[in-house]
Amino acid sequence: MSPDPAGRPAHADTDRDGPPDTATRHFTDHRELLFSVVYTLLGSVADTEDVLQETWLSWAGRNRRTPAPEIANPRAYLVRIAVNHALARRAALAARRETYVGPWLPEPLVAGSDDDVLRSETVSLAMLVVLETLTPLERAVFVLHEVFGYPHTEIAGMLDRSPASVRQLAHRARAHVQARRPRYRAHPRVRREATERFVSAALGGDLQALMEILAPDVTVWIDGGGARQAAGLRPVQGRDKAARMLAGYATRRAGDLDVHYRRVNGDDAAVLFTGDSPYAVMVMDLTPDGDRVRGVYVVTNPDKLGHVRPEEDPVQ
Template sequence: MTTDTETDVFEEHRPVLMGVAYRILGRVADAEDVVQEAWLRWSGADREAVREPRAYLVRVTTRLAIDRLRQVKARNEAYVGPWLPEPYLTDFGDDVPDTAERAVLADSVSLAVLVVLESLSPLERAVFVLREAFGHPYADIAAMLDRGEAAVRQLAGRARKHVDERRPRYEVDPARRRELTEQFLAAAGGGDLEGLMALLAPDVRLVGDSGGKSRAPLRVLETSDKVGRFLIGAAQKGVPDVSFEFMELNGGIAVVVLSAGKPDSVFQVDIYEGRIQAVYIMRNPDKLLSLVAP
């Protein structure tokens, strides 16, 4: 039988476990399932054999997430259109007071990074997350994964090189990102193509994820002309009883488009040198469920 103290210990570490699981999986529902399974393992564990609860729980969660990711990758082969991770509400609160640490955690859940992580193997992704986002020593990661330390270092190096080569360069200044997001929303919503084009980089990319369940581009759009005209056209079609809410998702400001108070889509932009370099649109209703208030 699980005691109140054991429950309190698990709840203390739940945010970290959710953070690990989401970064490995990029899916809120799957991450929540993994954390729930970790709870079941914890409730049945031999307490005398668990010297460090946090290390034990991170190890269990990581292994469960790797197994789940292998299953998910097989499902994704039939996914319709571009894939984006589920929107993830990020509020690091007072638990992460250091600005540099906050920046690392925010970057590790950014859409740009998570999209790149999709191309890693499950083991590479887990090692990258544990090392780069949470700063675990190589020896600890090796113990978690039942691998030699040399092998883990090799996995980490390969993953780091892959991410560095493919991750676009973006600015993360929150104030500037908020400002450009507001200007972007005003220009698109007001049908101001000229104003919108002034915000977009010439080689801007638009990635829309609908999973084939709502209207969104079934391929990545490129160039400011194509992206601008698409956004103006989409805004003109409108959303019934529309309203907007700004939220911090995946480490940055995002616009949640509501229809009659329910999430219809999520817009987020990445910027570099004062221009919008990427536009992400989430319209898969299944991936918006985590934004619905219980």
């Protein structure tokens, strides 16, 4: 049994024309939470869906042995199953990325796409990149505690670790993240204006405007997965190199691209289309005051854009 495209188990045990059984209902009720937790651990929609399928199979098997009404906290039990399946999948993901061509970025969640609505708990693309530098256990503890608010004692039970070891993992993870991410963010209106100024300068090939909005230590990541010739094999660091690379790229492609401003992982972003086909998702990470761009994350790998659809009027 596995979730269907709408997120419901396909062949659940039900009365033939009646409501779904208790186990199915619990899984369906908590599916959005499970998706958010697993996606934040993995950064891949496809792998998240696979883990949810594995979670359903484990949950259904558990309920054949112990009926759902006898499980004291189905929500916590489902999260525990999902987290452990996600941790098991991390090893396969690590091996896959060893042969990945160029920089790897998480798969963007674009608000309004047909696949999944944007979850309120979803962290930014920039934060997901930072989370990639944690160990799997550090990431799990950080996500469960800092993003979803689980206490350390409950996380300890999920991960079969002592509360003391979980607190130690949490301390290391928090210090690592805080050293790389600002605690404060500019007002949403300021971030939106800066995003639009950057996109206008980048796609217009305006070198001077790019020099003004890019931070001196800006880094540009382009994840093409080897499928886009323009994607570099390494991140581009520094304002001069980044501005010239972006301006040069614009002169080659900007003329046939339509720009849609959308929310991506909770941030203002630009989604670029050629006709009805997604070409790139461009997310900017701004300085805390919002006046400069310090990180540019561009996903052009077609495998990561299959769920993106044009749903808004393009910018003229």
